[in-house]
Amino acid sequence: DADVTQTPRNRITKTGKRIMLECSQTKGHDRMYWYRQDPGLGLRLIYYSFDVKDINKGEISDGYSVSRQAQAKFSLSLESAIPNQTALYFCATSEGAIETQYFGPGTRLLVL
Amino acid sequence: SQELEQSPQSLIVQEGKNLTINCTSSKTLYGLYWYKQKYGEGLIFLMMLQKGGEEKSHEKITAKLDEKKQQSSLHITASQPSHAGIYLCGADGNTGKLIFGQGTTLQVKP
Numbered sequence: 713d714a715d716v717t718q719t720p721r722n723r724i725t726k727t728g729k730r731i732m733l734e735c736s737q738t739k740g741h742d743r744m745y746w747y748r749q750d751p752g753l754g755l756r757l758i759y760y761s762f763d764v765k766d767i768n769k770g771e772i773s774d775g776y777s778v779s780r781q782a783q784a785k786f787s788l789s790l791e792s793a794i795p796n797q798t799a800l801y802f803c804a805t806s807e808g809a810i811e812t813q814y815f816g817p818g819t820r821l822l823v824l
Numbered sequence: 825s826q827e828l829e830q831s832p833q834s835l836i837v838q839e840g841k842n843l844t845i846n847c848t849s850s851k852t853l854y855g856l857y858w859y860k861q862k863y864g865e866g867l868i869f870l871m872m873l874q875k876g877g878e879e880k881s882h883e884k885i886t887a888k889l890d891e892k893k894q895q896s897s898l899h900i901t902a903s904q905p906s907h908a909g910i911y912l913c914g915a916d917g918n919t920g921k922l923i924f925g926q927g928t929t930l931q932v933k934p
Contacts, residue, residue, distance in 0.1 A: 755924040
């Protein structure tokens with residue numbers, strides 16, 4: 713079984729709709745991250761969490777919110793989706809600061 | 825803020841040829857990661873470098889971090905179609921967060 717899973721893998725939604733992307737990990741890591749990937753821009757950090765009670769904004773947090781329900785779960789919400797939030801979204805985990813980040817398979821989101 | 829610049833942005837090589845991808849940081853690197861991504865799929869961890877002058881190899885892929893810890897190179901020897909994909913460098917600026925370069929798209933022609 714995969715160590716980092718994301719659901720859904722693909723999602724099409726309409727402008728203005730609320731949508732939640734979920735991430736689960738079985739690696740036992742405290743740190744979890746949400747990134748989005750756009751062509752030619754690489755990966756950009758949206759939010760990150762260093763433990764269950766910790767939430768931090770990343771580079772591009774506007775329009776997004778997160779919830780760290782448990783050590784193993786970190787969900788990303790788009791309160792009112794807009795077309796420029798169409799992207800590939802990745803969740804990642806790591807054990808500590810200078811440690812490898814392990815990525816989920818990604819969620820492809822299309823906002824019409 | 826720290827930025828990573830990858831070059832080239834895209835690369836097309838003939839199967840069997842060697843190639844190099846570079847990643848340059850605007851600040852000292854405390855941890856440099858190389859990932860590979862198949863188009864539209866998840867990231868596969870390749871290597872992590874931390875020490876100045878460090879070099880690591882895995883199969884036909886070698887990554888180096890320069891002594892000043894501001895530049896890394898990824899070298900593929902005798903490229904194969906299976907090497908095709910997007911290569912991303914990521915860096916830890918000692919903040920616990922990774923930042924990424926924009927990626928290098930590699931195509932290998934049989």
